[in-house]
Amino acid sequence: MKRNILKMTTLGFGLMTIFSLSSCDDDEMMVMESPMEKTITFENIVTLKDFVESGSFQGTNTPVIMPGESVSFKFIAGKAQSLMFATMYGASKDWFFASKQPGIKLFDANGNAITGDVSSVVLLWDNGTKDNTTGAAQNNPIAQVPNVNASQLVKLNLSYDIVKSEFTLTIANTSGGTANETPLSPGVWAVSNYNGAQLLNSAPFFTPNALSNPEISDIAQMGSITKMVTKLNANTGIMTGLSPALVVVYSGNQNPIYQAGQLDSGNGLKEVSQTGNVMKLQTTLKAMSNVKGVYIAGxxxxxxxxxxxxxxxxxPGDKIAYVTMFGFSNDWFYANEQSIDAGTTGDLTSKTTLFDSGTGVNQYPGAGNRQSLFGGTPQAESIVISKVGTQYPVPAVQNVLKVTVN
Known part of the structure; x- marks a missing residue:
């Protein structure tokens, strides 16, 4: 009897121990499986640049553009952007040709490209740094040269490629045989960046009725563009805004937002990459069985x-993925290329890549007239999702976007 009681007692302790351990494991599991929370932050750290594109031009046979000669160059621009150029009136002490501020208007009120003869916008400016007769140093503000019709001395003609949003400007020296016959020096040009509301530089190169600067003075006095080219290079570059970011928490191994190497699935990524609208993608993701939650930043x-x-x-075990539009593009988006555990903390920027959704024909970032920045709609295409290549001088991811989780 005592032996049986001992057996039962021992069994009872064993069951209690098992129950106790089991209860402890269940409690720990319940604690572990309780939802946790983190915060993800997206920062736009791109450096502002005055100009989206810039360059220089010179004659074909010699750097100087003589009467009867012409020169052409190409540039890309969208609605609201304009082109500024400058070249020396060679037969002077300190005069130069340039357009009105903020530059040559490229699109009309209806958004149509302006083409043909645009010579009427050319003006002849006195830099105010040299006496027009003796060449002695002066310190006068830049002013328009009176009684000279610049459009009779320099002819400008614009043509336009609508697919590329690309213009070609031809500058012809037509001063031969006039009272103001002159060679033209090598020149410079630039297209001001547009942020969706205004140009970043509405008075490129110089400010009328103000004292000159060293860069335009070198052009006006010597026909030297070296200083201006250096300044333009330092202030030219692609920049961008970012759309509100979508963040999804999910289970499994497949990123529910996109699959590189495949065509856009129609789940809403196209809308994010073309217009920055996350609503369709948000709705689609919420309906997926492996999606735990969808969140919007901004x-x-x-x-x-x-x-x-x-x-x-x-x-524990969940993963996160995110997407935000490269705003100054036709159909580009930033997203994590690598899988990310939802419990990860710290800087995720190195896991982020710039992708092309393959749904719209690309144009120069921040200068394509079909981009949503300019109220346009991309020309449709259907190619697989891929990394953005080196066709355009796009800043590295870490110079545009910073992603952190805390």
Missing amino acids: NAPLAPGSKMMTSFSFT
Whole structure:
């Protein structure tokens, strides 16, 4: 009897021990599986640049453009952007040709490209740094040269490639045989960056009725473009805004937002990459069985120097993915290329890649008239999702976007 009681007692302790351990494991599991929360932050750290494109031009046979000669160059621009150029009136002490500020208007009120003869916008300016007779140094403000019709001395003609949003400007020296016959020096040109509301530089190269600067003075006095080219190079570059970012928490091994090497699935990525609208993608993701939650950071385009963030909930084993539009493009988006555990903390920028959704024909970033920045709609295409290549001088990811989780 005592032996049986001992057996039962021992069995009872064993069951209690098992139950106790089991209960402990269940409690720990419940704690582990309780939702946790983190915050993901997206920062637009791109450097602002005055000009989206710039360059120089010179004669074909010699750098100087003589009467009867012409020169052409290509540039890309969207609605609201304009072209500024400058070249020395060679037969002077300090005069130069340039257009009105902020430059040559390229599109009419209806958004149609302006083509043909645009010579009427050319003006002849006195740099104010040399006496027009003796060449002695002066310190007068830049002013228009009176009684000279610049459009009779220099002819400008624009042509336009609508697919590329690319213009060609031809500058012809037509001063031969006039009272103001002159050679033209090598020159410079630039297209001001546009941020969706205004040009970043509305008075490129010089400011009328103000004192000159060393760069335009070298052009006006010597026909030397070296200083201006250096300044333009330092202030020219692609920049961008970012769309509100979508963040998805999911289970499994497949990123639910996109699959590189495949065609766009129609789940809403096209809308994000072309217009920055995340609503369709948000709705599609919420209906997926492996999606735990969908979150939106920001509610408006993210300008350089700004940040947006959102908190998200997850349980161990979950993963996160995110997407935001490269705003100054036709159909590009930033997304994590590598799989990311939802519990990860720290800087995720190195896991981020710039992709082309393959749904719209590309144009020069920040200068393509079919980009949503200019109220356009991309020309449709259907190619697989891929990394953005080196066709355009796009800043590296880490120079545009910073992604962190805390």
